[in-house]
Amino acid sequence: MSVLIYGRDTSYNVQKVLWLLEELNVEYRHIQLGGKFGGTESEEFKRLNPMRKVPVLVDGDNVVWESNTILRYLVDVYGGAEWREERAYERSKYERWMDWSQCQFDPAFVGVFWGYYRTPDDLRDMNAVNESIDRCLNCLAKLDEQLIDKKYLMGDRLTLADITTGVFVYRLVQIGLDIKLPKQVARWYQRLKNLPGYQKWVMRDFSELKGRLAY
Ligand SMILES: N[C@@H](CCC(=O)N[C@@H](CS)C(=O)NCC(=O)O)C(=O)O
Structure with a gap:
């Protein structure tokens, strides 16, 4: 099952996440949302991110928002030894x-x-x-x-x-x-x-x- 990443690709905060997904070779599905695409005002989206901002990552039951937190999460879960630093x-x-x-x-x-x-x-x-x-x-x-x-x-x-x-x-x-x-x-x-x-x-x-x- 691939992870889902919500957020318009004109957002640099969304771009950070998409770039890392490529670096980590993670299978993902990208859903344009926010900006001209709208969608941040829906109740469904608010349940994912109460701040109504992109990016949001959905990985099975895990929902993660705040771009830098998403980056850390992806490295922890999907990063190889060269990305994960335990010390x-x-x-x-x-x-x-x-x-x-x-x-x-x-x-x-x-x-x-x-x-x-x-x-x-x-x-x-x-x-x-x-x-x-x-x-x-x-x-x-x-x-x-x-x-x-x-x-x-x-x-x-x-x-x-x-x-x-x-x-x-x-x-x-x-x-x-x-x-x-x-x-x-x-x-x-x-x-x-x-x-x-x-x-x-x-x-x-x-x-x-x-x-x-x-x-
Ligand atoms: N600190 C947050 C900032 C999130 C944020 O402000 N996202 C903007 C895009 S960069 C947003 O959702 N704007 C509403 C929209 O694009 O409709 C993060 O790093 O994720």
């Missing part, structure tokens, strides 16, 4: 980047993505957008330091740290703001772009979101 301290080394990504990078990215790309030209507050661009550049600089002499954020292999941060990079370079990636990040981004899961789910057209303030 708490070693695990904390990539989990701290996941949490940092959600608490620091995500809000900075949202300030740019919503403030610039999803807001129609005449409604944009470019001062606020520029502040968010600076915050994104600071986040990219942190990633850049971490990536010195490494293929991926944790070293030689892809981890959840790369997945949670890597989704933002594609969008930042695609939205027409001429955001220059620092050297190590640019090298890492080239590597991510060679991964089939990144190509399939992250490097996608998201232009339907341009100027669209509604989900």
Whole structure:
């Protein structure tokens, strides 16, 4: 039986999960939901996620929401030895980047993505957008330091740290703001772009979101 993943593929939080499913070679069925597809307001969906947000993963009787929690769940249940880290301290080394990504990078990215790309030209507050661009550049600089002499954020292999941060990079370079990636990040981004899961789910057209303030 395959797992079900609910959520529109234009959502970077959904993309993180779809990308990992590819990396883990898990059989899955993807159901578009939210945004132009609607469905988050139904009672049926609320029973899956009281927050009415995507992504949601259904694996038999198990229902999981919050994208980073879903990633951890998938690695625990379906990850091979190269993905599952049993030692708490070693695990904390990539989990701290996941949490940092959600608490620091995500809000900075949202300030740019919503403030610039999803807001129609005449409604944009470019001062606020520029502040968010600076915050994104600071986040990219942190990633850049971490990536010195490494293929991926944790070293030689892809981890959840790369997945949670890597989704933002594609969008930042695609939205027409001429955001220059620092050297190590640019090298890492080239590597991510060679991964089939990144190509399939992250490097996608998201232009339907341009100027669209509604989900
Ligand atoms: N922190 C949550 C954020 C979930 C979230 O805000 N999802 C957005 C899409 S990125 C959503 O469901 N929006 C409503 C919609 O797309 O209809 C997570 O990481 O899963």
